[in-house]
Amino acid sequence: MITDPIAINEHFVKLDGVVVLGIDDPEGGPFRAHVETMERPHGCPSCGVVAHVKDRDRVELVDLPVYGHPSRLVWHKRRFRCPEESCPMGTWTEEDARIAAPRMAMTDRAGRESTRQVGKWGRSVNEVARDLDCDWHTVNDAVVAYGAGLVDDDPHRFGDVVALGLDEVLFVRRGDMHRKEFTTSIVDVEAGQLLDIVPGRTGTEPKAWLEAQGAEWRSKVTYATLDLSGPYRSVFNAMLPDATQIADPFHVVGVATRKLDECRRRVQNELLGHRGRKSDPLYRARRLLTRAEERLSEGGREKLLGLLRAGDPKGDVTASWHAKEAVRELYAHADEQLATEWIDRLIEDMSDKTWPTEVRSLGRTLLHWKHEIIAWHRAHFTNGPTEAMNNLIKRVKRAAFGFTSFRNYRIRSLLYAGKPNWSLLATVRPR
Numbered sequence: 165m166i167t168d169p170i171a172i173n174e175h176f177v178k179l180d181g182v183v184v185l186g187i188d189d190p191e192g193g194p195f196r197a198h199v200e201t202m203e204r205p206h207g208c209p210s211c212g213v214v215a216h217v218k219d220r221d222r223v224e225l226v227d228l229p230v231y232g233h234p235s236r237l238v239w240h241k242r243r244f245r246c247p248e249e250s251c252p253m254g255t256w257t258e259e260d261a262r263i264a265a266p267r268m269a270m271t272d273r274a275g276r277e278s279t280r281q282v283g284k285w286g287r288s289v290n291e292v293a294r295d296l297d298c299d300w301h302t303v304n305d306a307v308v309a310y311g312a313g314l315v316d317d318d319p320h321r322f323g324d325v326v327a328l329g330l331d332e333v334l335f336v337r338r339g340d341m342h343r344k345e346f347t348t349s350i351v352d353v354e355a356g357q358l359l360d361i362v363p364g365r366t367g368t369e370p371k372a373w374l375e376a377q378g379a380e381w382r383s384k385v386t387y388a389t390l391d392l393s394g395p396y397r398s399v400f401n402a403m404l405p406d407a408t409q410i411a412d413p414f415h416v417v418g419v420a421t422r423k424l425d426e427c428r429r430r431v432q433n434e435l436l437g438h439r440g441r442k443s444d445p446l447y448r449a450r451r452l453l454t455r456a457e458e459r460l461s462e463g464g465r466e467k468l469l470g471l472l473r474a475g476d477p478k479g480d481v482t483a484s485w486h487a488k489e490a491v492r493e494l495y496a497h498a499d500e501q502l503a504t505e506w507i508d509r510l511i512e513d514m515s516d517k518t519w520p521t522e523v524r525s526l527g528r529t530l531l532h533w534k535h536e537i538i539a540w541h542r543a544h545f546t547n548g549p550t551e552a553m554n555n556l557i558k559r560v561k562r563a564a565f566g567f568t569s570f571r572n573y574r575i576r577s578l579l580y581a582g583k584p585n586w587s588l589l590a591t592v593r594p595r
């Protein structure tokens with residue numbers, strides 16, 4: 165049996181330069197180890213004279229569980245006083261980053277482990293707080309502090325990027341009006357790595373971010389993928405003028421599907437004078453309409469055609485459905501030349517005044533984005549990875565029951581999807 169306090173520290177508490185004063189294991193509460201740092205002379209930070217110990221200050225820090233029980237490290241901190249009468253230093257409390265970073269309510273090792281649990285394994289802050297028997301803020305503060313060191317102090321977290329994507333994500337709804345606030349994800353769409361998140365979905369912040377990366381870095385970006393959004397196009401025009409812009413197929417098909425949906429609801433309303441109800445043919449057709457045609461079963465196809473005959477006498481919805489399928493077919497053409505001929509034909513066809521307004525609007529979108537849409541056939545980069553990334557970010561948001569602080573959200577998302585170098589976790593400095 166070990167009874168020597170220094171040996172107990174070596175075997176059990178395991179903190180350099182620390183002496184165990186005693187152990188306290190109350191019924192029902194966390195296990196407590198009382199410690200102090202080893203006695204050594206402290207110089208006054210201001211004048212260098214050997215300081216006097218004035219008194220002690222007990223600080224209770226959340227520590228890693230011991231044998232499955234929550235634990236606390238009670239640090240009996242020395243408070244010092246400068247004996248030099250003319251010195252302005254007065255009194256101060258000792259700090260030791262090996263035990264805990266300044267102002268942190270958690271030991272250093274518990275802070276690093278919490279960051280790994282939440283950032284790397286995607287556990288919720290609540291779960292980790294429950295394991296440690298502490299509150300949400302204690303864990304979250306630690307994760308954000310150590311996490312910031314990991315994602316922002318590592319100049320090698322990402323290198324050159326060949327294909328860069330911009331994508332908007334709904335960040336939070338604020339206030340009584342539930343005003344939506346957006347963020348922009350900046351992604352290496354080739355590597356599937358979240359490079360950063362900036363506030364807003366106008367071009368200003370992504371522009372500043374690209375500016376900060378330097379001209380050399382920007383010159384390596386060969387492809388730039390985007391949803392069909394004007395602000396992101398102008399970011400690329402200004403900051404990556406030589407990169408080929410690619411419209412993300414997912415968003416292009418998404419526009420066609422949205423137009424089809426608009427058309428279905430308009431016809432429904434014109435015909436029946438109310439919004440879709442369970443028994444209405446067009447309402448019953450809504451899922452069959454948006455499904456890819458080749459994924460419809462024989463029976464499903466028959467059913468859809470029957471519902472359209474019943475609910476779409478003028479054929480507007482049917483036309484929008486064909487238009488959506490024709491847009492999807494764009495991506496079946498492997499060859500850029502064929503795809504160009506196909507999109508030219510679509511744009512021409514859809515401009516015909518006999519088509520429903522939704523189809524003509526879709527045709528105008530295709531015309532507006534023709535070069536970016538066709539560019540996909542040169543290099544098959546899509547925001548697909550970005551979508552996956554956004555799903556990860558949504559998971560992070562759910563795990564935290566919705567962030568409102570942008571800094572928290574950015575660090576947490578980057579820990580999860582930004583591929584930080586986890587081998588640096590042991591040495592990063594919390595911020």
Ligand SMILES: [Zn+2]
Nearest residue numbers: 208211246251
């Ligand atoms: Zn002094």
